[in-house]
Amino acid sequence: MKTVSETRCFEGVQGVYSHASDACGCDMTFALYQPPQARTHPVPVLWYLSGLTCTHENAMTKAGAQAWAAQHGVAVVFPDTSPRGEGVADDAAYDLGQGAGFYVDATEAPWAPHFRMWxxxxxxxxxxxFRNFDLEEGCQAITGHSMGGHGALTIAAHFPERFRSVSAFAPIANPTGSDWGRKQLSAYLGADEARWAAHDASLLIRERGLPMPLLVDQGTADDFIDLLKPEALAASIAERRQPAVLRMQDGYDHSYFFVASFMADHMAFHAEALFA
Amino acid sequence: MKTVSETRCFEGVQGVYSHASDACGCDMTFALYQPPQARTHPVPVLWYLSGLTCTHENAMTKAGAQAWAAQHGVAVVFPDTSPRGEGVADDAAYDLGQGAGFYVDATEAPWAPHFRMWxxxxxxxxxxxFRNFDLEEGCQAITGHSMGGHGALTIAAHFPERFRSVSAFAPIANPTGSDWGRKQLSAYLGADEARWAAHDASLLIRERGLPMPLLVDQGTADDFIDLLKPEALAASIAERRQPAVLRMQDGYDHSYFFVASFMADHMAFHAEALFA
Structure with missing residues (x-):
C-alpha cells in the first residue's frame, strides 16, 4: 500500500492511498478519514460507497463527512467505484464500465477480468x-449515495453480521426494474435475471430483511428519482415490516448539496449503533 | 441576471447566477447561498473571496460553509476570481490572468480592459x-482564502464602514514583499510600487488598522507559507495594537480540508458581529 497524500482535517487525517488489487487486477485508490480519536485508540469505521462517475475523491471533498466523523470519533473509508486504467475495459456511456462498477463481480466479457467490485x-x-490501520474491525457501518446506496444496502443484506447499521442517500433501490440496473446487470452478470436478484435492495429486503438499523434519505426534486425507484424500497420495507426510517426530503435533488445537508444525521445515526 | 441553477441545501438555496459585467466587460458568474431564514426576512451577508485558480464553484462545493450559514442564518456570496472568456487576456501561468485577478483594477496592458476585480x-x-436578493445591505462581513484572504483584508481596510467583521484563511498577507504579489501587482498596476501599497494587508493594517473584529487562521504545514508571509501580518497587528485573533493551526496545509476544518469558527465569529 502506498500513501498518496495525508492532510490534516478537523484535527484528524484525510489520507489517500493506493495499492495493487488482486480482486480488480489493477491499481486501486481509496481515501480514509481518521478522526482525532484514532491517535489514541482504534475507532469504528463507516464505509461510504460513491455513485456513478465518482472516484474516491468526490465524497471526500464534497460530502462534508469529516466534520461529523471527527465529532463522533468514526473513521470513514471512501473506495473508488470501479477498476481503472489502460488495460481495463470501458464503455463510452457514463453509466457502464469505469466509474460504474455497480458493486458486483462481473462474469461476462469484456468485464469479467477486472470488474470485481463486490x-x-x-x-x-x-x-x-484492517492490516494497515488501527481500526475496530468488529465495529463497522455502511452508507452510500445513488449507485453507492445500492452497494451499501445490498452488501449489508449479505453481510448482516459485519455491519451494525446501514444508510443510503438516494439509492438505486430496485435496479432489476430500472434502466439504472438492467443495462449494467445484464452487461456484467449476463441475461439470466435470476442472477441479478442478489443485487437488488428492494428484492433482498422483501426476501430476507436487514437485521440492523436502516436510514434512507431521498430528495423529492431528484431528477433521477424515476430511475432510483424509492417506491419499490418503500413497499419492501412496509411489506417486510422492516424497521427503518425512510425520509422523502422536500425539494432536494441528487447532488452533493443534498448529501451534505443530511450527512450530520447519517453520521449520528451510525454513531448511535457503533457506540451502542 | 440569469439563474444558472438553484439547489436546495441545508434547507436553504444554493444558487449560481450569471450576468453581464460592466466592470469586467464580460459575463461573470457568482454563487449565493441563501439560508432557510431568508424565506421569511432579509439576512446578513458574508462575502467569501476565493484563491488562485478558483471559480465561484470551489468554495461552494468544498468549504462546507452552508452547514454553518444555515445554522446562523447568514447568506454567503462566492464571486469568481477574475474576468473570463475568449476576449479576455490570459497568461500561461496559473498565478496571472484568468483565475488570478488579485482583487485590483488593472491599469496596464493587456489587463486594463477586463481585470477590474476591485x-x-x-x-x-x-x-x-442587493437589487436581486432580499439581503441586509447594512449587515455585511467578509472572508477569503489565500488570494481571497488578501482580497478580504484589503477590501475591509478600504471599506471599514461596510463590514462588521473580517476574517481570512491563509491569506496572501504581504504581497508587496512576496512572489505571490510582486509579479501580479507589477503586471496589473505597473512598476511604481507606491501604487501597490493600497493592496497589501500588512501595510494597510500598520498604517490605518482595521476598525472591526479580525480573525486569521494559518496552517503551520502550509506548503505556500513562505509566499503568504503571516509573519508580516503578525508584526503589523502587534505593532498597530490591532485587536485580532491570529491562529497558527498545527499541521494544517493550504487545502480546502484546512478551510473546512475552521469554517464553523469563522462563521460563528462573523455571526457574532453581524447579529450584535
Missing amino acids: SYITDELPRIL | SYITDELPRIL
Whole structure:
C-alpha cells in the first residue's frame, strides 16, 4: 500500500492511498478519514460507497463527512467505484464500465477480468484496511449515495453480521426494474435475471430483511428519482415490516448539496449503533 | 441576471447566477447561498473571496460553509476570481490572468480592459446582489482564502464602514514583499510600487488598522507559507495594537480540508458581529 497524500482535517487525517488489487487486477485508490480519536485508540469505521462517475475523491471533498466523523470519533473509508486504467475495459456511456462498477463481480466479457467490485469491497479492501490501520474491525457501518446506496444496502443484506447499521442517500433501490440496473446487470452478470436478484435492495429486503438499523434519505426534486425507484424500497420495507426510517426530503435533488445537508444525521445515526 | 441553477441545501438555496459585467466587460458568474431564514426576512451577508485558480464553484462545493450559514442564518456570496472568456487576456501561468485577478483594477496592458476585480467586488456585484436578493445591505462581513484572504483584508481596510467583521484563511498577507504579489501587482498596476501599497494587508493594517473584529487562521504545514508571509501580518497587528485573533493551526496545509476544518469558527465569529 502506498500513501498518496495525508492532510490534516478537523484535527484528524484525510489520507489517500493506493495499492495493487488482486480482486480488480489493477491499481486501486481509496481515501480514509481518521478522526482525532484514532491517535489514541482504534475507532469504528463507516464505509461510504460513491455513485456513478465518482472516484474516491468526490465524497471526500464534497460530502462534508469529516466534520461529523471527527465529532463522533468514526473513521470513514471512501473506495473508488470501479477498476481503472489502460488495460481495463470501458464503455463510452457514463453509466457502464469505469466509474460504474455497480458493486458486483462481473462474469461476462469484456468485464469479467477486472470488474470485481463486490469482492474488492467485501473482501480485499477490508483486509488491506484492517492490516494497515488501527481500526475496530468488529465495529463497522455502511452508507452510500445513488449507485453507492445500492452497494451499501445490498452488501449489508449479505453481510448482516459485519455491519451494525446501514444508510443510503438516494439509492438505486430496485435496479432489476430500472434502466439504472438492467443495462449494467445484464452487461456484467449476463441475461439470466435470476442472477441479478442478489443485487437488488428492494428484492433482498422483501426476501430476507436487514437485521440492523436502516436510514434512507431521498430528495423529492431528484431528477433521477424515476430511475432510483424509492417506491419499490418503500413497499419492501412496509411489506417486510422492516424497521427503518425512510425520509422523502422536500425539494432536494441528487447532488452533493443534498448529501451534505443530511450527512450530520447519517453520521449520528451510525454513531448511535457503533457506540451502542 | 440569469439563474444558472438553484439547489436546495441545508434547507436553504444554493444558487449560481450569471450576468453581464460592466466592470469586467464580460459575463461573470457568482454563487449565493441563501439560508432557510431568508424565506421569511432579509439576512446578513458574508462575502467569501476565493484563491488562485478558483471559480465561484470551489468554495461552494468544498468549504462546507452552508452547514454553518444555515445554522446562523447568514447568506454567503462566492464571486469568481477574475474576468473570463475568449476576449479576455490570459497568461500561461496559473498565478496571472484568468483565475488570478488579485482583487485590483488593472491599469496596464493587456489587463486594463477586463481585470477590474476591485470595482467588481466593491461596487458592481454588491449593487447586483442587493437589487436581486432580499439581503441586509447594512449587515455585511467578509472572508477569503489565500488570494481571497488578501482580497478580504484589503477590501475591509478600504471599506471599514461596510463590514462588521473580517476574517481570512491563509491569506496572501504581504504581497508587496512576496512572489505571490510582486509579479501580479507589477503586471496589473505597473512598476511604481507606491501604487501597490493600497493592496497589501500588512501595510494597510500598520498604517490605518482595521476598525472591526479580525480573525486569521494559518496552517503551520502550509506548503505556500513562505509566499503568504503571516509573519508580516503578525508584526503589523502587534505593532498597530490591532485587536485580532491570529491562529497558527498545527499541521494544517493550504487545502480546502484546512478551510473546512475552521469554517464553523469563522462563521460563528462573523455571526457574532453581524447579529450584535
